[in-house]
Amino acid sequence: MAQAILSIDLDAIAANWRALASLSASSVETAAVVKADAYGLGAARVGRALAAAGMRRFFVAECSEGVALRAAVGPAPEIFVFSGHMAGDAEAISGTDLIPLLNSTEQVARQRSVLPGRAFGIQLDSGMNRLGLEEADWRTLAPSVLAEGPVLLMSHLACADEPEHAMNAAQLATFRRMTDGTGVKRSLAATGGILLGPDYHFDLTRPGVGLYGGLPFAKARPVVRLSLPVIQIRDIAAGETVGYGDGWAAKRPSRIATLGAGYADGLIRAMTGRATLYAGTTPCPLAGRVSMDMIGVDVTDLDHAPETLDILCTEQGVDALAAAAGTIGYEILTSLGHRYARAYEGGAG
Numbered sequence: 636m637a638q639a640i641l642s643i644d645l646d647a648i649a650a651n652w653r654a655l656a657s658l659s660a661s662s663v664e665t666a667a668v669v670k671a672d673a674y675g676l677g678a679a680r681v682g683r684a685l686a687a688a689g690m691r692r693f694f695v696a697e698c699s700e701g702v703a704l705r706a707a708v709g710p711a712p713e714i715f716v717f718s719g720h721m722a723g724d725a726e727a728i729s730g731t732d733l734i735p736l737l738n739s740t741e742q743v744a745r746q747r748s749v750l751p752g753r754a755f756g757i758q759l760d761s762g763m764n765r766l767g768l769e770e771a772d773w774r775t776l777a778p779s780v781l782a783e784g785p786v787l788l789m790s791h792l793a794c795a796d797e798p799e800h801a802m803n804a805a806q807l808a809t810f811r812r813m814t815d816g817t818g819v820k821r822s823l824a825a826t827g828g829i830l831l832g833p834d835y836h837f838d839l840t841r842p843g844v845g846l847y848g849g850l851p852f853a854k855a856r857p858v859v860r861l862s863l864p865v866i867q868i869r870d871i872a873a874g875e876t877v878g879y880g881d882g883w884a885a886k887r888p889s890r891i892a893t894l895g896a897g898y899a900d901g902l903i904r905a906m907t908g909r910a911t912l913y914a915g916t917t918p919c920p921l922a923g924r925v926s927m928d929m930i931g932v933d934v935t936d937l938d939h940a941p942e943t944l945d946i947l948c949t950e951q952g953v954d955a956l957a958a959a960a961g962t963i964g965y966e967i968l969t970s971l972g973h974r975y976a977r978a979y980e981g982g983a984g
């Protein structure tokens with residue numbers, strides 16, 4: 636069966652983890668963010684491979700992801716939940732041994748009433764205004780919460796991918812003011828924060844995208860390759876058009892390959908007219924609009940009829956494709972379709 640194949644290099648993910656860990660002191664632990672199905676790459680396989688490589692702490696966005704990850708990685712690793720303790724989640728949190736990162740006065744109250752004495756962390760808002768306790772609320776709650784023994788105090792940076800941005804130092808100062816002297820383990824840095832240097836590392840860092848080969852970790856090892864099957868090839872005359880809406884006309888006699896993946900698979904329509912496929916190292920431009928399940932590609936310059944063409948490969952990584960589509964590598968990764976056959980390479984898990 637000719638199917639689009641997404642190859643995922645688990646050894647490269649583990650290598651990226653070790654490379655990110657080497658950027659902070661050996662006393663700093665480097666955890667892994669595997670939310671959104673490990674950025675589209677498969678949280679169970681990625682989680683198992685990282686656990687086998689020695690990962691002891693994972694972060695997910697919501698409780699249901701934590702439940703699924705627990706089944707994959709077993710009882711040993713700690714699993715933190717960014718959205719904290721949402722109403723109705725108590726049974727799943729205690730049943731699968733998750734650690735909610737409590738975000739609000741309301742969540743602290745909920746944890747105390749339904750899961751008293753169970754492990755929790757606290758998420759603080761240091762300026763991003765997305766999740767976390769505001770400084771004034773934290774001042775009120777801190778004496779009683781600290782007496783209950785939170786396992787982690789964390790916050791998140793809004794502009795860590797822009798090292799010169801003044802907000803980084805401002806958030807760092809706020810986070811320090813809110814947590815200095817507490818004696819509790821602290822975490823501020825995701826991938827971008829790790830690259831900002833030791834002031835931002837505290838006790839634990841939480842990279843996501845850098846593990847999966849994306850910016851801002853420019854030195855990451857590539858993790859994914861996406862090969863699309865050619866369904867049909869046709870020769871067209873100069874002046875003929877390809878695809879919906881009459882948007883692309885051949886300037887010369889051309890050879891057009893129709894490939895089996897489209898915007899329903901995460902090849903977003905904004906790639907129309909901008910993205911490039913590769914036959915080995917030879918670039919082949921998109922021809923015509925991206926459709927739901929297909930794209931047209933100009934293969935006139937190839938000396939052979941290809942069986943597959945790559946859209947993610949050594950020549951074009953997730954960030955290069957993202958740039959062509961006017962988005963970021965994170966969105967390319969998390970949009971990767973469910974129809975692709977995922978082929979895992981390496982990984983002890």
Ligand SMILES: *Cc1c(COP(=O)(O)O)cnc(C)c1O
Binds near residue numbers: 790827841
């Ligand atoms: C997604 C996320 C991370 C990981 O961010 P990357 O930029 O992918 O490294 C870390 N912390 C929080 C709170 C997040 O939401």
